[in-house]
Amino acid sequence: MHLSLLLLPALLRSSLAYTALSPESLAALPPPTDADFNPETGSILAPILIPRVPGTPGSDAVLTHFTNFFTTHLPHWNLAFHNSTSTTPTSGGKPVAFRNLIATRDPPSTANSPSSVSRLTLAAHYDSKLTPEGFIGATDSAAPCAMLLHIARALDPALTAKWSSSTTDEDDLDDFDDPPQGLQILLLDGEEAFHSWTATDSLYGARALAADWSSPDPAGLPLAAYRTPLASVNLFVLLDLLGAAAPRVPSYFKTTHWAYNHLADVEATMREAKLLESSPPSPFLSERNKSDTDRWLGGLVEDDHIPFLKRGVEVLHLIPHPFPKVWHTMADDGKALDSESVRDWTRVVGGFVGGWLGVEGFVEDGQKGRPDGGAEMVERDEL
Numbered sequence: 001m002h003l004s005l006l007l008l009p010a011l012l013r014s015s016l017a018y019t020a021l022s023p024e025s026l027a028a029l030p031p032p033t034d035a036d037f038n039p040e041t042g043s044i045l046a047p048i049l050i051p052r053v054p055g056t057p058g059s060d061a062v063l064t065h066f067t068n069f070f071t072t073h074l075p076h077w078n079l080a081f082h083n084s085t086s087t088t089p090t091s092g093g094k095p096v097a098f099r100n101l102i103a104t105r106d107p108p109s110t111a112n113s114p115s116s117v118s119r120l121t122l123a124a125h126y127d128s129k130l131t132p133e134g135f136i137g138a139t140d141s142a143a144p145c146a147m148l149l150h151i152a153r154a155l156d157p158a159l160t161a162k163w164s165s166s167t168t169d170e171d172d173l174d175d176f177d178d179p180p181q182g183l184q185i186l187l188l189d190g191e192e193a194f195h196s197w198t199a200t201d202s203l204y205g206a207r208a209l210a211a212d213w214s215s216p217d218p219a220g221l222p223l224a225a226y227r228t229p230l231a232s233v234n235l236f237v238l239l240d241l242l243g244a245a246a247p248r249v250p251s252y253f254k255t256t257h258w259a260y261n262h263l264a265d266v267e268a269t270m271r272e273a274k275l276l277e278s279s280p281p282s283p284f285l286s287e288r289n290k291s292d293t294d295r296w297l298g299g300l301v302e303d304d305h306i307p308f309l310k311r312g313v314e315v316l317h318l319i320p321h322p323f324p325k326v327w328h329t330m331a332d333d334g335k336a337l338d339s340e341s342v343r344d345w346t347r348v349v350g351g352f353v354g355g356w357l358g359v360e361g362f363v364e365d366g367q368k369g370r371p372d373g374g375a376e377m378v379e380r381d382e383l
Helices: 023-028 057-073 138-165 204-213 254-272 339-356
Strands: 078-086 096-105 118-125 181-188 233-239 315-318 380-382
Touching: 023 254, 023 339, 057 078, 057 096, 057 138, 078 204, 096 138, 096 204, 118 138, 118 339, 138 181, 138 233, 138 339, 181 204, 233 339, 254 315, 254 339
Parallel strands: 078 380, 118 181, 118 233, 233 315
Antiparallel strands: 078 096, 096 181
């Protein structure tokens, strides 16, 4: 990410139905634990806390960790790789490979009509900086990636329970019903600059993906609800620089302030119910009462959302302002992470996603196990 005075317009879209999870449902979601998030031994986080510059063995190892996680724990999710190449200022004219991992879970009823699904998209970048040599990037953005993996696993049983209980045939839906809702996770490569931040030396994976997704799907139907993959993204939620103690995340965009408020409400509900561990001097999300005349920082921070924002996608940017003190230094390693804040961010964002996907009433049912035992094979496509 990079600071800029670039101001970008966003297209206003009507908000979809949102049903906040009750304190009971929030408490029932599987909590993040030290077994998952310990920087040295945590099964989700520790494998990401290595240098992972694009095109290096560290990048290969982290991408393998991601795919193994979904294959092992989330067999109902579809995995796809989006591959691109680009020269960089440090590559001596040789192309560098960038690999985005796209994990998607859609309602089973839409298996034959994926272009009918509207998706909440959660994103974080998994690459680390080339310099300083050995840079880990724990907040930037190993911890956010680990949060997304846990959120997918925590909500998956509730989604299974919800969709298994549905008796509504999608053909019976009238034009005024909300479209089918799916969940999509983007683990993006090449966010960091190799030399210095410019429009061409940054956001390599995000720029390539947004450009490709803006073209019509050749396999889509002529009358598809969403003619392009980009059009199906109803909200792009980007996590970055999270994991340090006492963060303050502003509401960056007026057009998604309503979504920010839902997320802030989840934090407030969980703190009141004593479901969070940290005790910061102010809430993580402290701008619930922001007015139209207040200062909005949308466009100030360049990050992986920019290529999507330019194409009209609505963005909820979860990045602290100011940045953590360890930003882009060797101190941004496992020791920079505040374990309570890491787990609390995971809980809060997970609760928001559950509300967006309407799993109230299905969280506890989902904990009883998947009806089919989770034996489905995962399909992999290379785009």
